[in-house]
Amino acid sequence: MRRRSLLTAPLALVLALSACGGDGGSTGDGGGSAAPAAADFPVTVTGDAGDVTLEARPETIVxxxxxxxxxxxxxxxxDQVEAVDSTSDFPAEAPTTDLSSFTPNAEAIAGxxxxxxxxxxxxxxxxxxxxxxxxPTLLLGAADTLEDSYAQMETLGEATGxxxxxxxxVAEVQDRIDAAVESVPAEARGLRVYHELDPSFYSATSDTFIGGVYTLFGLENIADGAADTAGGYPQLxxxxxxxxxxxxxxxxxxxCCGESAATFAQRPAFDTVPAVREGRVVEADDSVASRWGPRVADFAESVAATLRG
Incomplete structure (x- = not known):
């Protein structure tokens, strides 16, 4: 099973709350394509808990x-998704239920x-x-890298036909991220970035999924220099x-917390921060910034737009 970072309680709460809102991004299509031929199944896919064999195309996915x-x-x-957990709020047509991903109940899911x-x-x-x-249960833990995210999409594609x-x-996401990176002027490389997870200064290092996006832009992540990087999520x-x-x-x-460029600048001494003085503060959608799905391309594009000025 993939090694997972252990988060402190305050940070875990923020990440949980960040999954509960936002409608940003254009990715998400509820329509399904034509059903594959029966010969495409059975298929065996591999998740973090081992192999899963599906004898037929799944038509009732939770x-x-x-x-x-x-x-x-x-x-x-x-059109194959019957129910999703309470944090799955995108796209709008997703059949959100009160199923909890934090305290999952097998009988409720099996219902x-x-x-x-x-x-x-x-x-x-x-x-x-x-x-x-x-x-049949497919465990796909939090992606550590963009490549992990792409691999999960491909695994789900095989599992669902x-x-x-x-x-x-995957190709579209890769192309959009590549285009976003290429759109940024060369002088932006080496700029210093601070990614804020909550107002108590929890952040994310370059070893995290979102930190890897900043690496693509050639940015220097200030969280990397923390005395204790806390599994990738230090409190600064x-x-x-x-x-x-x-x-x-x-x-x-x-x-989650109502932060904005204005509230950030109002903190004592924060009006001296170069990002504030130069208008390079990104007000990200918490859910887009906390998930490892296709909307990571939206996130990369928002970072690129700010770096371009």
């Missing part, structure tokens, strides 16, 4: 992962008679519990952030 939900709809598998369940965490022993109920469509989504301080003088600030706490 997604307990907001990122997986976005992937499924983007590749045209939306939808799923022929495939997709999870991002094995909490409360949910994988074994669903296995005991003979429910949308392999070609999933490959198209106001003094540290101001002292590091970031040229770009990305606020991923606009929805």
């Amino acid at each position: 997604s307990m992962s907001a990122s997986a939900t976005e992937m499924l709809f983007a590749m045209g598998a939306g 939808y008679s799923p022929d495939l369940v997709v999870l991002s965490d094995d909490l409360n022993g949910i994988v074994d519990a669903l296995d005991a109920l003979a429910v 949308h392999a070609e469509e999933a490959a198209d989504v 301080s106001a003094e540290y952030v101001v002292g590091q003088a970031p040229d770009l600030v990305v606020l991923a706490d606009t929805l």
Whole structure:
């Protein structure tokens, strides 16, 4: 199973809340393409909990992962999705329920008679519990890199009979991110970035999924220099952030915590930060910035637009 970072309680709460709002982005299509030939199944795909064999195209999918939900709809598998967990709020047509991905209940999930369940965490022993109920379960944990995200999309494409469509989504995301990076002037490389997860200065280093996006732009992440990088999510301080003088600030706490470029600048001494003085503060949609689905291309484009001025 993929090694997962252990988050502190305050940060875990912020990340949970960030998954509960926002309608940004253009990716997400509820329509499904024509059903594949029966010869395409059975298929065996590999998740973080091992191999899963699907004898037939799944027609009643339950997604307990907001990122997986976005992937499924983007590749045209939306008409196969019967239910999604309470944090899966994008796209708008996703069949959101009160199923909790934080305290998952096998019987409640099984009540939808799923022929495939997709999870991002094995909490409360949910994988074994669903296995005991003979429910095919695909565990796809949080992506550490863009390549991990692309691989998950391809896995879901194979599992749902949308392999070609999933490959198209991956190619589109890659092309959009490449174009965003290429659109930024060369002098932007080496600028310093601060990514804020909550107002208590939790951040994300270059070793995280979102940090990898900044690396593509050649940015220097100030969180990398923290005394304790805390598995990729260190808690910095106001003094540290101001002292590091970031040229770009990305606020991923606009929805959960009401932060904005204006509130950021009003903090003591923060009006001296180069990003504030030069108008390079990105007010990100929390859910887009916290998920590893197709809307990462939207995020990259927003960063590029700010870097271009």
